[in-house]
Amino acid sequence: MRLLDILYLAFSALRSRKLRTILTILGMTIGPALYVAAIASTKGYGESLTRSLQTLGANVIQIMSMPGRGESRVELTDKTLQRLSEINGVAAVVPIYSISSATVRVKGATVELSPMEETYRIIAVDLKYLDDIFKGLQISEGNLSGTGSSIAVIGAKVSKPDNPDLPQINLGDAITIEMTASGGEKRAITVRVVGILREYGQGLFFNPDTTIFIPLRAGKRLTGSSAYQQALVIAKDESYVQQVQTEITNIMGSNLRTFSPQQMVQTIQQAMGQFSTFLASISFMSFIVAFLAIMTTMFTSVTERVREIGILKAVGFRTRHILGLFLTEAALIGLMGGLLGIIAGIVGANFFYLPFSNIRAPFGQPGRGQAATFSLQITPKITPDLLLATLAMAVVIGLLAGLIPAWRAARYRPVEALRYE
């Protein structure tokens, strides 16, 4: 007896009971589909997060002082930052003024900045750190190493705005920024554009494309304040981040909020992991249900085919041939269900992480009310290993479910089977 003969007999038996076979196969698809989708999307998501973390700044910690806490409020002054820079593992502390309401005059146009409107935002920061904050940021014109405090580096969208009401700004143009400080007095500075950045896209902390960067000293002059809105702590490398973050909270207390891309990625990964575990457990339950469905189908099939078993034994089929025939039928159901299931899983994997594909920074962006949101580019990680393992699992479920029915079929005595009505 050849495998091919058994396969043919098994296949023709399944085909002759089409509806029941199809329904049982469909029952078998759910488990593998969920399993493939869960594992492939989680793995793909994890890898994509890890990749994004590098561009988000794996070694950066953002700190902000929480507003409106009276006495306990921690001001981000030079003194505070000095203490932070002494923490073990800290490479640099970069203070930032972010200016959310101001009037900008450039090339005869007057632009009001407000947290609500999509115009410019102004960030005062030591320009030599731009590279640490935005990994891979490039200059398209001019340079970053301008001297003096009356200079500005502008984002691509500041230079060539989408908004037709805003002027084009070129290298060498003068920008006057005027703001009302907390005391009510008006302050103004004029800076000259020395560098224009390449288009970068959304970063986790802010979007450089619509930002006017001015030196820190210019920011101090403009705001007249010795307290910064926020600072970025740059760790020596990403392995220090957690430790540094804990240490900052220890020293400064909870009124200083810290946030790192690394921590955020871990949190998201945890949530995704839980989601995936949840799916995997549903998938295992589906496997159990499919197991029972195949077993029922096979028992029914055996009962309907007692006479066939008698005929086969009369022409010389041995016990193991009958066993093999029914086991093959069960395994084929498992295999076909598994195949359909992994196809469904491959398709489904593209949708499973959708609830997790937009990630948001927990704080508002400096100078704006809203949190930064950006989409991850995710490809589900579908490996041959995963597909084969899932398929094998489906076949094994089929085999196990077919075991008892096949055994019952094989044990019929030929004479009894032939007399069966």
Next chain:
Amino acid sequence: MEQPAIKFENVWKIYKLGRVEVPALRGLNIEIKRGEHVAIMGPSGSGKSTFLHLAGALDRPTRGRVLIEGRDPSKMSDEELSRLRNELIGFVFQTFNLIPRLTALENVMLPLAIKGVNGEERMRRAKEALEMVGLARRMNHRPIELSGGEQQRVAIARAIVTSPRIILADEPTGNLDSASAAEVVDLLTRLNRELGVTLVVVTHNPETAAPAKRIVRMRDGVVYEEN
């Protein structure tokens, strides 16, 4: 002396239905020579089918000795019985017992599959057998597309495809109209004459029994009359 095809010595077969014992054969003695054509007649329940099942190694006797071509099934494992059936015996049943989802050709090839005969030869031999029963042109039909007489001829082709020594037919004309019955009887008789295969036909029908050289009548599990 030449070995008989089938020999029963004081054979008992007792079926157990729960606590009730049903003796289907009660000390049956019979000897069928090679190449013989025997008809077994007798009332319903007299043990004819039971005799045929034991003679075809589908079952073992409760007591006594059965020899099929000199071999004793009670000393054989189920596996060996299967092989013996496959190699020596061809069964023909009242209800044809074809597998409905397989074509005539596939039904006929079944016994060859077990032997591991390769595809080409299997096809050739199955076609030959179907030609012998006059059904070569209908080989790709399923049983449901064939008349009763044709189905029984397919069953006969399946019985002879392994070139068995013995053909055992249990009421082969019981479900057929008289024209088809006559064809089937002619066919079986011809196989016995031309191929020399031992033929045992259980029947109620005197016309089915008529061509047999020997008619054995059974009653209550024993041979009651012979002529």
